[in-house]
Amino acid sequence: MDNAAENILKHVLIVDDEENMRHMLSVLLTGEGYLVDTAQNGEEALKLLESSVFDFVLCDIRMPEMDGLAFLKAAEAVDHGATVIMMSAFGSVDTALEAMKQGAYDFISKPFKTDEVVLVLKKAEERERLRRENILLKRKVAELEKKSGFGAMIGKSKAMQEVFSLAEKVAGYPTTVLITGESGTGKELVAAGIHAKSDRADKPFIAVNCGSVPENLLESEFFGYVRGAFTGADRDKKGLFEEAHKGTLFLDEIGELPSSLQVKLLRVLQEQEIRPVGSAQRKKIDVRILAATARDISEEVQQGRFREDLFYRLNVINIQVPPLRKRSTDIPPLCEYFVKKFTERLNRPDVEGVSNAALQQLLAYAWPGNVRELENVLERAVILAEGQHISPDNLPENIQGSSADNVADFLVGISSVKEGRRMVEERLIRQALEATQGNKSQAAQILEISYPSLLSKIKEYELSFCR
Structure with a gap:
């Protein structure tokens, strides 16, 4: 969907009273892959803004009938959503500041090099892309908070x-x-x-x-x-x-x-x-x-x-x-949250997350100190991490051995290796499926087994509750 949005041609409105300038910019920007419309003054530009959707407006400041600053002010009443860039051969710092105060994104002084116009537009595109991403990210965060937080x-x-x-x-x-x-x-x-x-x-x-x-x-x-x-x-x-x-x-x-x-x-x-x-x-x-x-x-x-x-x-x-041991599904999102928190606080942007092997051990551990203990463990792990992902070696020794330690209780009285292995396998598969909310592909990655093998194990252990 994002790629499709990137492929849509950007629509530019050029507003200038000089026909030669309008023609030159039209040829230049059409060649750069933009859709171009032109207007010879502010009033004409306002009508176009009301009837069409533009991504950018390149507007001269000095024009007859309605100049650029008057157009900029009048355009506030139109819900156009375009990024406005002002142009003037009579430019000054004061004029530029006034244009920016009224909502212009940038200011170009005439005469300008052709690549200067393209550069400003590309910069404006990037700014607009980041703005849209920020809005989407805020919406997603809000949705996640509604679904998974309080x-x-x-x-x-x-x-x-x-x-x-x-x-x-x-x-x-x-x-x-x-x-x-x-x-x-x-x-x-x-x-x-x-x-x-x-x-x-x-x-x-x-x-x-x-x-x-x-x-x-x-x-x-x-x-x-x-x-x-x-x-x-x-x-x-x-x-x-x-x-x-x-x-x-x-x-x-x-x-x-x-x-x-x-x-x-x-x-x-x-x-x-x-x-x-x-x-x-x-x-x-x-x-x-x-x-x-x-x-x-x-x-x-x-x-x-x-x-x-x-x-x-x-x-x-x-x-x-x-307690955390009774809601292992929450361990992966908590890990993601704490790793992000500590990479920012400790200035470790190179650490991207928790490896699958480390996550398996975090899922198997009993967490007597609950979420507070998990937070402390991940702060330590972020400090000790040497690669992009936290490895089992970055975890405390008592957690590194947690897979073996925590199965001891329910293996008491089991003398058969086959039966013991079956119980351990079933428990790990249940935990992985709970942690991924039933996503079998992700669970297979955490368990480090193939997708067909996981399906076979689910059938063997009659885990019918899994999605």
Whole structure:
């Protein structure tokens, strides 16, 4: 499709009151493969712009009836989409700047060499091509974000699409949300995405890790304090709730909140007001609470370490973020994203991606540290890579041996080499097909086997769920 577009002749409109100039440029540009129309003044050119589609306009500045600058201004009312290049024998820097301010792409002073005109047009063509590509790229990125992402999160797997769908639904409501999942799965990114898609998006998003604040400072950190409340309190200070007023407060690792503060947090959620440390006055606040934890809060409730009433208050909507090992489909797009991120940040444009051999090992690894671990592994790999693609040697040793290590669990009790090989093959084929969303050609490349062999294996292992 792009090649066909390149083969279409570009249409140029020449606007000049001198017949010799119009003729010379017509012959020149026709010879260079352009379609050419001419006009002897601005008014005639405007009529042509309204009735025909042009890619470029070469327009003289000094003309009778309507000069080039007047034409340029009048052309703004016509949705022509053409790139305008001005010409003048009476050119000056001021005239050129004025033309550029009014929307001209470039300016050529007469007399000019014939190749100068062609060069400017070719430059304008390249600029227009890049502009179109940029628009298409933005559209594709927007489409991909709609299909496979939520905020700053990436995920094509069914499990992540369900997370994105639920997060999208709750974003528009002030409801409290509890986000659960293992460490490194991206719980804060889900919270930030909910905030960004809510009607509070232009208000503060304040994130705090409840386990990182010393217990004796938690109350003053959350609710603020007034001057003289304690030694060293030489001024009033807003707490996190007040800073997040009208916005969102994200309480990460809520399970580590001490019981003394759990009571006060429950009161804030119920009454929508806070009392700074040392103050007798209460302050009304309007804050949406999003909380997250890697702990099993229901278990914490049963053990008496977390208040049941606070748990129910927080757990109005529960979003569970699955671990990376349960959504291997997301590993290839995450690899692509992180490699691009680190090649730009570390100035390694020579590194283009992950080799098939390395991708196989990344797919086989269990990822106890989830997406955060994958990000760190790929940053290291981009630094160590010596060729265009990240190789298995650029991965940490524990991942290089991951294919063997991770099959150990499900091979326990298997004494037959034939049966063990069958189980490993079936698992690798399933992972490759999941990673490529059922694209058998790409899966065969990842597995480094022929396409007919893959089809034979799919039939042998009765993988009927594969597309």
